[in-house]
Amino acid sequence: MALKLMWREPVETRTITSEPAAGSAPEKAPRRVLTLGDIAGRESGGLVVLLVAVGALTLASDTFLTGGNLANLARQVAIFGIIAVGQLLVILTAGIDLSVGSVLGLAGAVTAQLLVAGWPVVVAIAVGVAIGTALGLANGLLVTRAKLPPFIATLGMLGIARGVVLVITDAKTVQGLPESFQQIANGTVLGVPNLLWLAAAVVLVVWFVLTRTVFGRYIYAVGSNPESARLAGVPVTAVTIAVYAISGLLAGLGGVLLTSRLGAGIPTAGTGFELNAIAACVIGGASLFGAKGGALGAATGALIMGVLNNGGNLLAINAFYLQIAIGVLILVAVGFDQWNSRVGAK
Amino acid sequence: MTRPPGPGTATDPPAPDDPAGGGSLPHDPAPVDSATGEPVAADPAPRTGDGSAARGPAPVDQLSGGPPAGSASDTPVPVGGASAGSGPARGGAQPQAVLELTGVWKAFGPVQALSDVSLRLLPGQVHCLAGENGAGKSTLIRVLTGAIRRDRGEYRIDGAEVTTASPAALRAAGVQAVYQELSLLPHLSVAENLYMGRLPARRGLLDARRLRRSARAALAEVGLDGLEPDTPVERLTAATKQLVEIAKVLTAESVKVIVFDEPTTALTESESARLLEHIRRLRDQGVAMLYVTHRLEEMFEIGDRVTVLRDGGLSESGPMADYDENRLIAAMVGREVTSLYPEDRVPEADDAVADDVPLLQVRGLRRTADGPSVDLDVRAGEIVGIGGLLGSGRSELLLAIFGAERIAAGEIRIGGRAVRPAAPRTMMNAGVGLLTEDRKVLGLLPELSIRENVTIASLRRASRGGLLPGKSQAAEADRLLDSLRLRAGSYDQPVSTLSGGNQQKVLLARWLLTEPRVLAFDEPTKGIDVGAKGELYEVIGDLARRGLGIVVVSSYLPELIGLADRIVVLRDGAVAGELPAGASEEDVLRLASGGGGPEAASGGAPESAPGGGPAAGGRSSGPEGDERGA
Numbered sequence: 005m006a007l008k009l010m011w012r013e014p015v016e017t018r019t020i021t022s023e024p025a026a027g028s029a030p031e032k033a034p035r036r037v038l039t040l041g042d043i044a045g046r047e048s049g050g051l052v053v054l055l056v057a058v059g060a061l062t063l064a065s066d067t068f069l070t071g072g073n074l075a076n077l078a079r080q081v082a083i084f085g086i087i088a089v090g091q092l093l094v095i096l097t098a099g100i101d102l103s104v105g106s107v108l109g110l111a112g113a114v115t116a117q118l119l120v121a122g123w124p125v126v127v128a129i130a131v132g133v134a135i136g137t138a139l140g141l142a143n144g145l146l147v148t149r150a151k152l153p154p155f156i157a158t159l160g161m162l163g164i165a166r167g168v169v170l171v172i173t174d175a176k177t178v179q180g181l182p183e184s185f186q187q188i189a190n191g192t193v194l195g196v197p198n199l200l201w202l203a204a205a206v207v208l209v210v211w212f213v214l215t216r217t218v219f220g221r222y223i224y225a226v227g228s229n230p231e232s233a234r235l236a237g238v239p240v241t242a243v244t245i246a247v248y249a250i251s252g253l254l255a256g257l258g259g260v261l262l263t264s265r266l267g268a269g270i271p272t273a274g275t276g277f278e279l280n281a282i283a284a285c286v287i288g289g290a291s292l293f294g295a296k297g298g299a300l301g302a303a304t305g306a307l308i309m310g311v312l313n314n315g316g317n318l319l320a321i322n323a324f325y326l327q328i329a330i331g332v333l334i335l336v337a338v339g340f341d342q343w344n345s346r347v348g349a350k
Numbered sequence: 351m352t353r354p355p356g357p358g359t360a361t362d363p364p365a366p367d368d369p370a371g372g373g374s375l376p377h378d379p380a381p382v383d384s385a386t387g388e389p390v391a392a393d394p395a396p397r398t399g400d401g402s403a404a405r406g407p408a409p410v411d412q413l414s415g416g417p418p419a420g421s422a423s424d425t426p427v428p429v430g431g432a433s434a435g436s437g438p439a440r441g442g443a444q445p446q447a448v449l450e451l452t453g454v455w456k457a458f459g460p461v462q463a464l465s466d467v468s469l470r471l472l473p474g475q476v477h478c479l480a481g482e483n484g485a486g487k488s489t490l491i492r493v494l495t496g497a498i499r500r501d502r503g504e505y506r507i508d509g510a511e512v513t514t515a516s517p518a519a520l521r522a523a524g525v526q527a528v529y530q531e532l533s534l535l536p537h538l539s540v541a542e543n544l545y546m547g548r549l550p551a552r553r554g555l556l557d558a559r560r561l562r563r564s565a566r567a568a569l570a571e572v573g574l575d576g577l578e579p580d581t582p583v584e585r586l587t588a589a590t591k592q593l594v595e596i597a598k599v600l601t602a603e604s605v606k607v608i609v610f611d612e613p614t615t616a617l618t619e620s621e622s623a624r625l626l627e628h629i630r631r632l633r634d635q636g637v638a639m640l641y642v643t644h645r646l647e648e649m650f651e652i653g654d655r656v657t658v659l660r661d662g663g664l665s666e667s668g669p670m671a672d673y674d675e676n677r678l679i680a681a682m683v684g685r686e687v688t689s690l691y692p693e694d695r696v697p698e699a700d701d702a703v704a705d706d707v708p709l710l711q712v713r714g715l716r717r718t719a720d721g722p723s724v725d726l727d728v729r730a731g732e733i734v735g736i737g738g739l740l741g742s743g744r745s746e747l748l749l750a751i752f753g754a755e756r757i758a759a760g761e762i763r764i765g766g767r768a769v770r771p772a773a774p775r776t777m778m779n780a781g782v783g784l785l786t787e788d789r790k791v792l793g794l795l796p797e798l799s800i801r802e803n804v805t806i807a808s809l810r811r812a813s814r815g816g817l818l819p820g821k822s823q824a825a826e827a828d829r830l831l832d833s834l835r836l837r838a839g840s841y842d843q844p845v846s847t848l849s850g851g852n853q854q855k856v857l858l859a860r861w862l863l864t865e866p867r868v869l870a871f872d873e874p875t876k877g878i879d880v881g882a883k884g885e886l887y888e889v890i891g892d893l894a895r896r897g898l899g900i901v902v903v904s905s906y907l908p909e910l911i912g913l914a915d916r917i918v919v920l921r922d923g924a925v926a927g928e929l930p931a932g933a934s935e936e937d938v939l940r941l942a943s944g945g946g947g948p949e950a951a952s953g954g955a956p957e958s959a960p961g962g963g964p965a966a967g968g969r970s971s972g973p974e975g976d977e978r979g980a
Binding site: 216217218219220221222224225227228229231232233234235236237238239294295296 | 752773774779798
């Protein structure tokens with residue numbers, strides 16, 4: 005594992021050295037407003053790790069590159085990727101959302117209960133997503149209005165949301181969901197799992213928002229320096245509330261999809277997802293200090309973690325070792341980032 | 351120790367007259383020189399002052415700003431008289447300098463912050479350090495306390511050369527400092543703060559009783575007998591904190607010299623008076639003190655001697671008794687206003703839009719309910735300068751007008767239309783821009799590219815359907831940056847890679863892109879090299895010519911006077927007066943520091959200066975005696 009991870013090093017170094025070079029060449033690409041150099045550079049590191057991991061697994065395991073396994077991988081990663089890009093938006097503003105796992109669990113369980121109670125599928129889904137959005141909104145208000153540190157506000161929400169799920173479900177799995185609902189996450193279109201389509205759509209939308217819209221640029225501005233942003237006319241409070249709301253919305257969507265995939269509302273679903281989502285963002289090049297990172301990076305980070313897990317299963321590697329590997333991966337990713345910025349600063 | 355340095359230092363020119371003063375001992379006995387010794391500066395000066403007329407001229411030339419050219423040769427006489435009363439008598443100590451800096455040079459990159467500055471501190475004397483902002487006072491203090499390394503020059507404590515001028519070594523040698531920004535840890539108790547780093551402990555366990563006992567004794571030293579050592583520092587008033595800070599300094603093993611860096615900035619009048627009382631007591635105990643303040647009256651109240659810095663060099667030095675307010679200001683300023691500033695702008699602008707409604711009208715603006723109220727008018731094509739000392743509320747006024755700080759009352763009209771300064775965005779949309787003083791904290795978005803930093807304030811206006819504006823805005827931004835002659839490899843590189851001057855240009859471009867009608871600059875050239883300064887002045891002049899209303903806050907008086915068509919001087923948050931274009935630096939300083947009243951008032955343009963009185967409200971710290979003592 006560690007050997008593969010080392011591949012990140014040369015890549016990162018290269019992107020760095022290429023940046024000043026591009027800078028010194030006067031007016032190289034003067035028309036592009038977005039600095040792809042910075043963000044794509046950060047993402048390319050994760051991309052190479054991903055390719056290396058995939059290549060190695062293809063060689064090491066006959067089953068890795070089969071349609072069945074890839075579809076399986078896609079289903080595993082999709083929900084996780086959706087949450088990760090939501091988390092990314094929050095992280096870009098230098099915040100953090102620890103509540104996504106619990107919110108996911110609550111939204112999924114409520115949707116399941118409504119379905120069992122005979123509500124129409126569309127309405128049940130809408131309620132689930134709305135719950136996620138509302139809790140995200142509450143996070144945003146706690147951070148901006150009550151001035152709580154994001155860590156604390158969302159830590160509180162983590163506990164509250166999980167507690168509520170356990171109360172309303174009595175800690176029992178909600179079963180007996182309609183087939184049409186289960187079909188949402190388990191079906192395919194054009195031979196590709198629905199979940200993958202959905203996740204790709206979410207990632208693309210977030211990517212578009214971040215790179216092409218004023219709101220996206222405001223997110224980076226808030227993460228870079230909220231006071232400067234405010235003095236430049238950026239509606240810092242509104243942007244901050246919005247990112248938490250979106251993170252909640254995507255967590256709610258994730259909860260609905262997970263319930264659909266599992267065919268049951270599980271009260272403990274999503275436990276620990278928040279840390280995995282943060283890890284995916286960080287591995288994908290996001291900085292917890294804000295303003296650095298991109299949607300494709302977060303998606304790549306989620307994929308890397310999914311592939312490692314999947315490959316570990318295929319190769320029958322003890323899952324505990326995989327946890328160690330992912331921990332090391334996070335340290336290496338962030339360590340290189342720090343080292344990078346130090347070198348870059350000289 | 352004293353012997354070797356003598357010959358060693360003789361490497362410098364003074365060799366000829368050195369024999370007399372080489373070792374400090376032979377020199378000292380003569381009581382006269384105690385006083386004369388340190389008056390005037392430059393490296394050989396200590397000896398020359400009285401002894402050798404030959405060396406006299408050199409330093410005297412520097413003094414030319416000071417009134418009598420012959421003052422150097424005169425000095426011995428008045429000085430001897432003056433100090434006979436104060437210096438030696440009080441300390442009763444021998445006249446040897448406790449701390450002596452000779453011929454100190456310090457450069458930061460291309461900027462020469464200190465050139466050939468000398469300073470001698472005598473026991474039992476308060477030595478004031480005066481100078482405008484940027485004259486090199488803080489650099490000198492930082493050299494003195496070891497915070498930065500001097501490039502050249504000699505540093506002696508008690509006549510012995512200091513080899514390692516690290517902060518720790520100097521503290522151990524008895525050089526202590528009380529800083530303007532307090533260095534206390536707010537969450538810890540008073541006692542813990544007093545002994546932080548050397549808390550009394552037995553086998554690693556904190557000896558709370560001993561800590562409290564010694565803390566009480568230390569607090570009693572500075573008259574804080576009633577203060578409970580367990581009180582958290584954050585619960586103290588500014589004045590008490592300042593005293594605790596002094597108590598902390600006094601707990602050091604050795605206290606020979608104390609540097610006070612603007613200790614009264616955060617204090618009310620009565621608190622300041624108490625602080626000065628403590629300083630006098632320390633003086634009587636024979637401690638040498640270096641006192642830095644912007645308040646002239648304090649210098650006269652407490653100072654025995656004064657050294658004036660100007661542009662990083664030594665302007666004058668002498669006994670306080672030789673100075674009055676005017677002479678001191680002259681020594682601080684004494685500089686030609688350079689021709690960096692746009693000259694011919696005013697008439698043009700006046701032709702175009704002379705009698706319009708003011709672009710910016712501020713009426714009765716109060717930041718707090720009981721604070722002073724401020725009126726301000728800025729016409730199209732006019733550059734209004736805002737002067738005042740640090741802490742006089744200049745930046746706060748700009749921030750309040752820009753909607754970045756809450757206001758308690760007041761009306762703001764832009765082009766005659768009333769606007770409520772609810773948020774920077776409102777004011778931005780109304781056509782007001784603000785370039786803040788602290789670019790790093792309140793301006794730049796360091797992770798974003800140069801171009802992104804420029805467009806951020808204008809995105810929404812040019813956006814369609816929430817999408818980022820297209821190429822035309824980027825091209826517009828590039829055009830602005832080009833016209834400002836921004837020096838950067840690519841406008842895509844992060845803005846944090848630029849130098850100060852270029853960062854300022856980026857922020858200027860940001861605001862120009864919003865097409866403002868009123869543009870406010872807070873210390874526009876702070877930390878910017880001279881070349882970029884000239885360019886910025888030119889741009890500011892251009893903007894005024896194009897009919898913008900410009901407000902400039904600057905601590906650098908030549909800049910303020912060179913740029914502004916009229917200068918509004920603030921003091922303690924209120925308008926102290928208004929000066930016309932041709933005002934002198936002395937006028938501004940006098941108004942700002944509340945110096946000579948009548949003269950300054952007559953110089954001011956009476957029309958729109960409501961005066962507000964010299965800050966009747968005083969500083970806003972409410973109940974003055976609010977001491978936490980008893």
